[in-house]
Amino acid sequence: xxxxxxxxxxxxxxxxxxxxxxxxxxxxxxxxxxxxxxxxxxxxxxxxxxxxxxxxxxxxxxxxxxxxxxxxxxxxxxxxxxxxxxxxxxxxxxxxxxxxxxxxxxxxxxxxxxxxxxxxxxxxxxxxxxxxxxxxxxxxxxxxxxxxxxxxxxxxxxxxxxxxxxxxxxxxxxxxxxxxxxxxxxxxxxxxxxxxxxxxxxxxxxxxxxxxxxxxxxxxxxxxxxxxxxxxxxxxxxxxxxxxxxxxxxxxxxxxxxxxxxxxxxxxxxxxxxxxxxxxxxxxxxxxxxxxxxxxxxxxxxxxxxxxxxxxxxxxxxxxxxxxxxxxxxxxxxxxxxxxxxxxxxxxxxxxxxxxxxxxxxxxxxxxxxxxxxxxxxxxxxxxxxxxxxxxxxxxxxxxxxxxxxxxxxxxxxxxxxxxxxxxxxxxxxxxxxxxxxxxxxxxxxxxxxxxxxxxxxxxxxxxxxxxxxxxxxxxxxxxxxxxxxxxxxxxxxxxxx
Ligand code: BG6
Numbered sequence: 001x002x003x004x005x006x007x008x009x010x011x012x013x014x015x016x017x018x019x020x021x022x023x024x025x026x027x028x029x030x031x032x033x034x035x036x037x038x039x040x041x042x043x044x045x046x047x048x049x050x051x052x053x054x055x056x057x058x059x060x061x062x063x064x065x066x067x068x069x070x071x072x073x074x075x076x077x078x079x080x081x082x083x084x085x086x087x088x089x090x091x092x093x094x095x096x097x098x099x100x101x102x103x104x105x106x107x108x109x110x111x112x113x114x115x116x117x118x119x120x121x122x123x124x125x126x127x128x129x130x131x132x133x134x135x136x137x138x139x140x141x142x143x144x145x146x147x148x149x150x151x152x153x154x155x156x157x158x159x160x161x162x163x164x165x166x167x168x169x170x171x172x173x174x175x176x177x178x179x180x181x182x183x184x185x186x187x188x189x190x191x192x193x194x195x196x197x198x199x200x201x202x203x204x205x206x207x208x209x210x211x212x213x214x215x216x217x218x219x220x221x222x223x224x225x226x227x228x229x230x231x232x233x234x235x236x237x238x239x240x241x242x243x244x245x246x247x248x249x250x251x252x253x254x255x256x257x258x259x260x261x262x263x264x265x266x267x268x269x270x271x272x273x274x275x276x277x278x279x280x281x282x283x284x285x286x287x288x289x290x291x292x293x294x295x296x297x298x299x300x301x302x303x304x305x306x307x308x309x310x311x312x313x314x315x316x317x318x319x320x321x322x323x324x325x326x327x328x329x330x331x332x333x334x335x336x337x338x339x340x341x342x343x344x345x346x347x348x349x350x351x352x353x354x355x356x357x358x359x360x361x362x363x364x365x366x367x368x369x370x371x372x373x374x375x376x377x378x379x380x381x382x383x384x385x386x387x388x389x390x391x392x393x394x395x396x397x398x399x400x401x402x403x404x405x406x407x408x409x410x411x412x413x414x415x416x417x418x419x420x421x422x423x424x425x426x427x428x429x430x431x432x433x434x435x436x437x438x439x440x441x442x443x444x445x446x447x448x449x450x451x452x453x454x455x456x457x458x459x460x461x462x463x464x465x466x467x468x469x470x471x472x473x474x475x476x477x478x479x480x481x482x483x484x485x486x487x488x489x490x491x492x493x494x495x496x497x498x
Contacts, residue, residue: 007434009042009116011105015092015132016123017047017056021153023063025184026123029426031064031073034081036423038431042112044084046104050091057082069424092124092132098139105141118144119433121151130169137173151180151433154245155236156442159458160451167444180433181442185246187425187432189414190384192440194253194355195267197382197390205258207359208334214377215339215489217356218250219496220384221348223300225474226322230313238292238324239454239461242344245442248275248450250384251340254355255330264439268446275449279329286460291482293323294466295347298474305347305474319465322346323472325482326457327489341486343493347474352496353384367405376407381497388414388422391497409497 012030014022033039047056061082065072073081088104090097109116120136122129129152136142142150150170157163170179185191198204207213220242226233233241252271259266281289297307308314308322323345329337359378379393390412398404414422432440471479477493486492 005435005437006038007040007117007431009040009112009114010119010434011044011046011108011116012119012121012434013046013048013101013105014121014123015048015128016125017087018049018051018053018059019123021123022047023059024067025424025426026121026430027060028064028068029424029430031060031078031081032068032070032423032427033431035070035073035077036427038427040434042116044086044108046101047085047087048090048092048101049087050089052089053087056087057085060085069421092128092135095135095138098135098141102139102141115144115147117434117436118148119151120149121433123153126152126155126157126166129166133170133173142173142178145175145178148174149178149180149433149436150174151182153182155240156181156447157451158235158240160448160455163447163451167447171444176444177438179441179444180438181444181447182429183245183249183440183442184425184429185249185384186440186442187427187429188384189422189428190382190388191250191253192428193414194250194382195262199258208357210334210336210338212359213335213338214358214360215341215491216251216254217358217493218247218254218340218342218354219356219493220247220344220353221350221477221496222344222346223348223351223475225295225305225347226308226311226314228312230311233322234314234318234320237320238322238344238346239458243324243326243342244450244454245447247342247344248446249442250355251328251342252446254357254382255335255340257334262439264437267439268443272443272446272449273332274330275446275453277330277332277335278449278453279331280453281326281328281456283456283460286457288485288488289327290457290461291323291325291479291485292321292461292466293345293472293479293482294318294320294469295322295345295472295474296470298347298476300347300349300475307470307474308347309470319461319469321461321466323348323478323482325478325485327485339486339489339491341491341493343478343482345472345478349475349477350496350498351386352498354387354496355382355384356380356494356497357382358491358494367403371403371405379494383497387497389417393497 157166252274255274256270259270295308309316309318325343328340357380376393381391383389392410395405396408398406
């Protein structure tokens with residue numbers, strides 16, 4: 001949520017400043033915050049990297065032109081913004097580097113005439129989280145609980161043990177309220193709107209439970225493959241890359257109880273309650289609760305795509321899943337026995353992220369079969385990407401003398417309703433960090449429970465290489481085992497609302 005508080009004077013220290021994340025997402029988001037007047041008057045971007053970077057400003061300019069929702073920056077605005085950029089070459093594994101960083105930050109604040117907030121953003125590989133946290137801590141740069149924040153990106157570990165290791169290292173030097181763990185899905189407007197829709201309107205709450213909901217489907221499908229990220233993805237796979245974080249966060253927002261107040265801890269308490277209520281998946285049930293897939297070559301929108309195993313930096317016999325589906329149950333009064341189906345995959349038939357709430361069928365059919373009964377179950381679809389909005393799918397009477405029922409859609413579109421350019425997720429999240437609002441960030445207990453739940457699936461999959469990989473064609477909706485996962489309950493994955 002972009003908070004109504006304006007940030008105070010800020011020094012934003014970007015570790016990994018020369019990397020892809022900084023270029024593609026972080027700097028374009030900061031620049032848009034500047035254009036929208038959200039940056040404080042006294043703001044400095046301290047770009048930290050270990051290699052020489054004489055042309056960083058030009059590099060960022062190109063990054064903004066290519067990746068910002070606004071495209072090429074206006075020259076005058078860019079000139080002012082780039083004037084706030086300061087490059088610092090340091091090696092984050094050496095203690096002396098942090099002393100140098102501290103000197104640079106102190107000098108700036110002395111010039112400003114007072115203390116500023118300091119945001120340390122780690123756009124680095126996770127292997128550097130621990131040394132950087134330690135370096136900041138040892139140099140005395142972490143201890144001001146009020147003014148210092150640390151932002152980390154996923155993946156936070158590769159499993160439960162490595163999560164503990166990373167998290168313990170961060171918590172040794174930083175207090176939980178200084179830690180901002182990014183899940184960029186939470187910064188998406190449509191994702192934030194789930195809470196607004198559920199809790200700012202009285203009509204949804206009475207039907208938002210096992211009495212009226214038959215099942216819930218959460219889909220995050222991409223036509224993209226692993227691009228140049230084969231090296232990372234080989235050790236991650238779809239379950240770690242998307243389900244452990246993004247899909248679980250969506251599940252929490254759909255299933256959580258109403259918060260007492262719109263307050264970071266209250267909301268996060270309610271979300272963690274959902275994760276705690278998830279029914280554990282015993283090892284022997286992994287094959288009926290989870291499905292995995294890996295894409296073979298295929299055609300997407302007229303373009304031939306190679307198989308995952310032929311992508312750069314990918315093992316020819318890779319056992320990494322590029323598709324994952326899960327069947328979960330939330331064991332509480334509201335959701336007992338309502339299946340939540342989650343699926344995500346690369347190189348799928350379309351780019352679409354959405355949540356579909358499928359309501360129960362009518363208890364009794366009053367209309368004759370000739371009216372075309374049950375052609376479409378009632379569904380509420382929360383569209384996250386590429387459409388942003390809500391669709392209610394229901395049956396209506398066709399105009400005319402004969403009694404015929406037909407499926408129809410009622411739509412709400414963000415673009416049409418608000419006629420504004422929606423801020424990118426990173427803009428929302430970075431501003432929230434600067435004002436110190438942690439509502440949209442993951443607390444350690446959420447990440448921990450999510451890992452715990454997935455460990456049996458990860459273990460069973462690692463111990464038993466998939467005999468049928470590759471098992472879905474690029475451009476399809478995933479492997480057959482995923483259809484069987486839902487068919488087992490008499491359900492099917494309904495086609496996303498494109
Ligand atoms: C990232 C994953 O967290 O989310 C990527 O690492 C994935 O693999 C991306 O492509 C999807 O995010 P979005 O916002 O493009 O839907």
